[in-house]
Amino acid sequence: MTNNIILLGHGSGGKLSHQLLDDVIIPRLSGLPQREQNDAAVLSHGGRRLAFTTDSYVVDPIFFPGGDIGDLAVNGTVNDLAMSGARPLYLTVGLILEEGLPVADLERVLDSMKAAAAAAGVAIVAGDTKVVPRGKADKIFINTAGIGVFDHDLEILGSGARVGDQILVNGTIGDHGMAVLAGREGLDLHSDIQSDTAPLHELVADLIAGVGRDLHVLRDPTRGGVATTLKEIALQSNVDLTLEEPALPVGEAVRGACAILGLDPLYVANEGKLLALLAPEAAGRALDIMHRHPQGRHAAIIGEVTGASAGKVYLRTAIGGLRAIEMLAGEQLPRIC
Amino acid sequence: MTNNIILLGHGSGGKLSHQLLDDVIIPRLSGLPQREQNDAAVLSHGGRRLAFTTDSYVVDPIFFPGGDIGDLAVNGTVNDLAMSGARPLYLTVGLILEEGLPVADLERVLDSMKAAAAAAGVAIVAGDTKVVPRGKADKIFINTAGIGVFDHDLEILGSGARVGDQILVNGTIGDHGMAVLAGREGLDLHSDIQSDTAPLHELVADLIAGVGRDLHVLRDPTRGGVATTLKEIALQSNVDLTLEEPALPVGEAVRGACAILGLDPLYVANEGKLLALLAPEAAGRALDIMHRHPQGRHAAIIGEVTGASAGKVYLRTAIGGLRAIEMLAGEQLPRIC
Numbered sequence: 001m002t003n004n005i006i007l008l009g010h011g012s013g014g015k016l017s018h019q020l021l022d023d024v025i026i027p028r029l030s031g032l033p034q035r036e037q038n039d040a041a042v043l044s045h046g047g048r049r050l051a052f053t054t055d056s057y058v059v060d061p062i063f064f065p066g067g068d069i070g071d072l073a074v075n076g077t078v079n080d081l082a083m084s085g086a087r088p089l090y091l092t093v094g095l096i097l098e099e100g101l102p103v104a105d106l107e108r109v110l111d112s113m114k115a116a117a118a119a120a121g122v123a124i125v126a127g128d129t130k131v132v133p134r135g136k137a138d139k140i141f142i143n144t145a146g147i148g149v150f151d152h153d154l155e156i157l158g159s160g161a162r163v164g165d166q167i168l169v170n171g172t173i174g175d176h177g178m179a180v181l182a183g184r185e186g187l188d189l190h191s192d193i194q195s196d197t198a199p200l201h202e203l204v205a206d207l208i209a210g211v212g213r214d215l216h217v218l219r220d221p222t223r224g225g226v227a228t229t230l231k232e233i234a235l236q237s238n239v240d241l242t243l244e245e246p247a248l249p250v251g252e253a254v255r256g257a258c259a260i261l262g263l264d265p266l267y268v269a270n271e272g273k274l275l276a277l278l279a280p281e282a283a284g285r286a287l288d289i290m291h292r293h294p295q296g297r298h299a300a301i302i303g304e305v306t307g308a309s310a311g312k313v314y315l316r317t318a319i320g321g322l323r324a325i326e327m328l329a330g331e332q333l334p335r336i337c
Numbered sequence: 338m339t340n341n342i343i344l345l346g347h348g349s350g351g352k353l354s355h356q357l358l359d360d361v362i363i364p365r366l367s368g369l370p371q372r373e374q375n376d377a378a379v380l381s382h383g384g385r386r387l388a389f390t391t392d393s394y395v396v397d398p399i400f401f402p403g404g405d406i407g408d409l410a411v412n413g414t415v416n417d418l419a420m421s422g423a424r425p426l427y428l429t430v431g432l433i434l435e436e437g438l439p440v441a442d443l444e445r446v447l448d449s450m451k452a453a454a455a456a457a458g459v460a461i462v463a464g465d466t467k468v469v470p471r472g473k474a475d476k477i478f479i480n481t482a483g484i485g486v487f488d489h490d491l492e493i494l495g496s497g498a499r500v501g502d503q504i505l506v507n508g509t510i511g512d513h514g515m516a517v518l519a520g521r522e523g524l525d526l527h528s529d530i531q532s533d534t535a536p537l538h539e540l541v542a543d544l545i546a547g548v549g550r551d552l553h554v555l556r557d558p559t560r561g562g563v564a565t566t567l568k569e570i571a572l573q574s575n576v577d578l579t580l581e582e583p584a585l586p587v588g589e590a591v592r593g594a595c596a597i598l599g600l601d602p603l604y605v606a607n608e609g610k611l612l613a614l615l616a617p618e619a620a621g622r623a624l625d626i627m628h629r630h631p632q633g634r635h636a637a638i639i640g641e642v643t644g645a646s647a648g649k650v651y652l653r654t655a656i657g658g659l660r661a662i663e664m665l666a667g668e669q670l671p672r673i674c
């Protein structure tokens with residue numbers, strides 16, 4: 001790696017994150033080649049498959065429009081399990097609290113975790129609680145790890161994209177990142193942008209029931225946004241993707257706030273969105289399924305797999321230009337999740 | 338709860354930790370009664386049992402005599418799985434890095450995790466990496482979550498102690514906590530105390546193979562030390578325990594350092610120790626098994642279950658006095674693990 005200290009960008013989910021993972025972390029810890037790095041690990045136990053995953057949450061502020069660090073931490077791990085095709089069942093919760101945190105704030109976060117766990121049908125079965133002195137953490141950091149099980153024998157992997165596959169997203173993009181920004185002190189965006197934080201496992205179950213083996217790839221475009229996530233999929237599957245810019249669902253308020261701040265919604269984090277790559281003959285059916293689901297009302301087909309090659313992603317603009325899309329560079333929005 | 342802000346003591350593993358867990362966290366998150374709070378949760382999947390647990394590590398300093406935050410984080414979760422009687426198999430790793438952390442320090446920690454995982458025979462299958470700005474965390478915090486499987490049908494629970502059970506510890510107590518203290522800047526204890534951080538699953542497997550159903554309780558006396566952990570077991574099992582002070586294995590250097598600092602080794606954290614409660618007829622055999630194992634050379638019988646009652650723990654001193662033992666009060670040693 002070219003840097004000798006950790007930069008904020010190493011947590012962006014973008015280029016620097018991937019560099020840190022590929023050069024420093026993965027070779028030491030998991031040894032998995034990049035194309036096998038998925039949202040959750042799939043393990044086999046007694047002839048049955050299990051999904052296992054984790055995420056830590058350091059979002060600032062801990063309460064933001066549409067959610068807080070608690071429901072974010074539950075939904076995030078539920079979603080990484082769902083992206084592997086698993087049914088989420090059990091979570092652990094690791095809390096790191098800063099000395100001086102008001103107990104009322106902790107209670108509010110825990111109430112929100114409880115509600116999110118109940119809504120997602122997962123049980124919190126174990127946990128851990130540490131406290132560090134004032135100034136050694138920032139209010140509260142939460143880790144969740146999760147286990148899910150499989151009700152089918154499909155393999156849904158980042159490496160599964162095929163030429164011709166249609167790319168679907170289940171709704172508007174950029175809401176979570178812009179809601180967190182709007183929640184930051186001093187940044188009054190005069191907007192009612194709400195985080196999209198939500199569990200996606202039921203939408204996934206509906207898709208699997210409806211299109212089965214035609215569902216090739218699922219991934220939640222969190223840090224790094226839709227652009228970075230599609231670039232990951234293109235690299236894992238060795239395919240080229242083309243996005244149609246006019247087809248991208250972006251809410252008016254998000255579009256406006258992004259314009260003011262010079263941000264591109266394609267790179268802004270989502271917490272209740274998934275990208276699905278499907279065989280073309282199943283795309284219409286998948287879109288209908290999404291439209292009928294509360295988490296998919298604004299779903300759209302946003303592009304397709306246009307070639308089998310070296311992992312390129314292109315954006316076709318409204319006026320027909322073709323622009324290459326790279327992973328998020330630098331740290332657009334630190335501590336967004 | 339009587340406090341309205343989080344205090345360092347809420348992370349001690351002692352009285353305040355239990356208050357926070359019982360009054361604020363557990364009612365919202367897991368709903369398990371206190372007597373069912375064990376080192377790992379035991380789940381059932383396709384007719385087979387799985388153990389699932391997590392711990393977050395915030396130890397300061399991150400490198401200390403005998404170990405670092407990396408091997409600590411692997412061994413700690415391996416041990417919580419082992420205490421449920423499970424064979425540890427898979428870990429996830431959640432990293433929270435402070436901006437400015439030298440990459441060389443991260444590499445050293447990861448190398449140590451890799452070595453510890455290899456030594457314990459566990460695979461790191463998924464992870465997450467976040468970065469927070471300078472001053473919003475302290476170098477590196479690590480969460481590990483783990484899954485283990487069962488090779489037998491024993492139920493080893495904190496509620497399993499019976500009158501007459503003998504209490505065994507697998508070696509000297511207080512080493513980890515005192516090693517971390519010795520590693521702190523400005524605290525030159527002129528000692529060679531080393532952390533006891535080590536995986537205990539093989540010792541547990543040997544015990545299970547050797548004494549089977551006569552093994553009633555296992556727990557690793559981490560935060561809060563042997564005293565707090567025995568108090569937890571006494572409360573979970575509704576029994577009274579009596580410890581024999583002269584039987585407690587304490588290294589000379591630890592005894593000396595504790596005397597200088599006014600600490601009681603009974604309350605100092607361990608990271609390579611277990612307490613085992615066994616039927617009296619199996620205690621001698623268990624002690625032999627421990628003595629033959631590298632992790633048990635200084636094992637000793639340190640007390641017994643003396644009554645079925647209200648969760649009292651007594652310490653019989655060298656001169657025959659009987660002193661009641663309570664959980665760790667306040668925060669003896671912050672950020673010890």
Ligand SMILES: Nc1ncnc2c1ncn2[C@@H]1O[C@H](COP(=O)(O)OP(=O)(O)OP(=O)(O)O)[C@@H](O)[C@H]1O
Nearest residue numbers: 093095126127128129350366367374375376559560
């Ligand atoms: N934030 C939390 N959410 C849910 N359960 C928790 C939480 N914190 C602790 N627990 C539960 O409380 C019990 C005690 O936890 P604790 O962390 O003290 O155990 P431990 O990991 O064995 O000890 P140590 O953390 O010192 O290694 C466990 O059953 C654990 O699952």
Ligand SMILES: Nc1ncnc2c1ncn2[C@@H]1O[C@H](COP(=O)(O)OP(=O)(O)OP(=O)(O)O)[C@@H](O)[C@H]1O
Nearest residue numbers: 013029030037038039222223430432463464465466
């Ligand atoms: N510290 C780590 N140790 C081992 N594997 C890691 C670590 N950090 C990330 N990974 C692996 O790298 C891949 C990408 O991780 P990443 O956290 O970006 O995915 P994600 O959780 O889907 O995204 P996000 O964290 O934005 O929600 C995953 O396969 C993950 O398991």
Ligand SMILES: [Mg+2]
Nearest residue numbers: 039080220222
């Ligand atoms: Mg994901």
Ligand SMILES: [Mg+2]
Nearest residue numbers: 055076080222
């Ligand atoms: Mg994630």
Ligand SMILES: [Mg+2]
Nearest residue numbers: 127128391392
């Ligand atoms: Mg713990």
Ligand SMILES: [Mg+2]
Nearest residue numbers: 376417557559
């Ligand atoms: Mg334990």
Ligand SMILES: [Mg+2]
Nearest residue numbers: 392413417559
């Ligand atoms: Mg533990």
Ligand SMILES: [Mg+2]
Nearest residue numbers: 054055464465
């Ligand atoms: Mg992640």
